[in-house]
Amino acid sequence: MTVTSKPHYATDTVDRTLVDPRIRALKPYQPGKPIEEVKRELGLIGEIVKLASNENPLGPSPAALAALAEVLPKLALYPDGGCHDLRAAVAQKVGVTGDQLVFGNGSDEIIHLLGLTFLQPGDEVVIGHPTFVLYESAATLAGAVTIKIPLTRPGFAHDTEAMANAFTDRTRLVFIANPHNPTGTVVGRSAVDALLERLPSRAVLVLDEAYGEYVYDDVPDFPAALDYIRAGAPVIGLRTFSKMYGLAGLRIGYGVGSPELIRLLNQPRSPFNVNLSAQVAATAAVNDDTFVEKTRKTNSDGLRELTAAFDRLGLPFIPSFANFIMVDVQRPCRMVYDALLRQGVIVRTGDIFGLPTHLRVTIGTAAQNAVFLAALEAVLPAIAPAAG
Numbered sequence: 001m002t003v004t005s006k007p008h009y010a011t012d013t014v015d016r017t018l019v020d021p022r023i024r025a026l027k028p029y030q031p032g033k034p035i036e037e038v039k040r041e042l043g044l045i046g047e048i049v050k051l052a053s054n055e056n057p058l059g060p061s062p063a064a065l066a067a068l069a070e071v072l073p074k075l076a077l078y079p080d081g082g083c084h085d086l087r088a089a090v091a092q093k094v095g096v097t098g099d100q101l102v103f104g105n106g107s108d109e110i111i112h113l114l115g116l117t118f119l120q121p122g123d124e125v126v127i128g129h130p131t132f133v134l135y136e137s138a139a140t141l142a143g144a145v146t147i148k149i150p151l152t153r154p155g156f157a158h159d160t161e162a163m164a165n166a167f168t169d170r171t172r173l174v175f176i177a178n179p180h181n182p183t184g185t186v187v188g189r190s191a192v193d194a195l196l197e198r199l200p201s202r203a204v205l206v207l208d209e210a211y212g213e214y215v216y217d218d219v220p221d222f223p224a225a226l227d228y229i230r231a232g233a234p235v236i237g238l239r240t241f242s243k244m245y246g247l248a249g250l251r252i253g254y255g256v257g258s259p260e261l262i263r264l265l266n267q268p269r270s271p272f273n274v275n276l277s278a279q280v281a282a283t284a285a286v287n288d289d290t291f292v293e294k295t296r297k298t299n300s301d302g303l304r305e306l307t308a309a310f311d312r313l314g315l316p317f318i319p320s321f322a323n324f325i326m327v328d329v330q331r332p333c334r335m336v337y338d339a340l341l342r343q344g345v346i347v348r349t350g351d352i353f354g355l356p357t358h359l360r361v362t363i364g365t366a367a368q369n370a371v372f373l374a375a376l377e378a379v380l381p382a383i384a385p386a387a388g
């Protein structure tokens with residue numbers, strides 16, 4: 001059939017006002033630039049170093065890769081909607097019961113489910129600012145109001161006292177990423193204790209531990225979500241296989257909490273939200289302790305290398321507990337970012353987080369860090385320092 005006239009259903013005739021204002025209000029997520037896109041746009045050949053999305057520079061867990069090889073013949077089948085084997089493996093590893101876990105298509109999906117489950121129009125969500133952008137999206141989608149509490153200066157940490165001062169009887173969710181994205185800072189136990197003391201009834205504190213595996217054993221008395229959940233506090237912990245386990249491309253994360261809160265979170269979940277490959281890979285990865293150790297060492301060595309270089313270059317940085325670091329390049333970050341791109345290095349600009357002279361750099365392998373540092377040293381002298 002040849003279409004000659006403009007059909008009445010053409011997408012450009014859709015009346016935007018017919019779209020729910022909550023959807024229209026969403027700010028599109030700005031992901032790190034994909035490697036192939038950079039190559040295409042800049043005509044670059046050769047290796048691109050991507051240090052933009054806090055992925056694991058060592059690749060996926062080898063145990064996950066081995067398990068994945070077995071899964072291909074089974075791809076004609078729907079996955080287990082209840083994630084039976086994965087649930088058993090994670091429950092045993094972290095020391096909870098299976099009914100305390102909800103799995104998602106990335107922990108992104110659990111954040112989304114938190115909004116769908118616990119928020120109604122007019123409810124309030126308290127977050128730091130800047131912070132991981134999906135917390136606000138979950139609130140906006142539910143018609144809730146996001147109360148943004150600026151991070152402290154100069155430390156760029158959560159101001160938990162100001163957050164508690166913002167609590168009202170409409171507060172339903174409080175999000176803290178610990179360690180925090182984008183700043184890499186950590187909230188300590190006494191601050192979390194004090195926040196919980198003042199948490200209104202019917203509110204839930206979400207401790208997003210996407211980067212938790214980088215600190216659980218290193219930060220003394222780290223206030224892990226699990227400690228509070230075991231003590232019966234209204235806390236939900238979020239974890240992911242995207243960072244420490246190197247499975248970002250498969251999309252799998254989970255929430256942990258009391259059986260009652262988890263039952264509610266499961267209500268709006270779609271039946272097969274976690275695909276078969278993700279389940280199989282994560283089940284193997286969760287016990288890949290050798291890979292976890294190797295990743296942790298690569299990260300701590302890399303953090304040391306980068307911070308030593310920043311000191312040498314006279315660039316201030318925010319001390320980080322995660323697998324990335326915010327460095328103040330003291331120049332307009334977009335200019336430095338563009339110059340680094342032309343050198344084949346992708347990082348993240350701070351301006352999207354309201355920090356116009358910062359870059360967020362994922363810690364890479366020793367080789368990747370060296371490429372990044374050489375590129376940074378090469379481009380900085382040609383860019384005039386920012387005023388002020």
Ligand SMILES: Cc1ncc(COP(=O)(O)O)c(C=O)c1O
Pocket residue numbers: 053054105106107108109132177180181208210239240241242248251252253
């Ligand atoms: C703080 C934080 N939470 C959650 C996520 C989402 O992780 P995923 O959906 O890959 O599990 C990220 C990803 O960067 C993050 O930084």
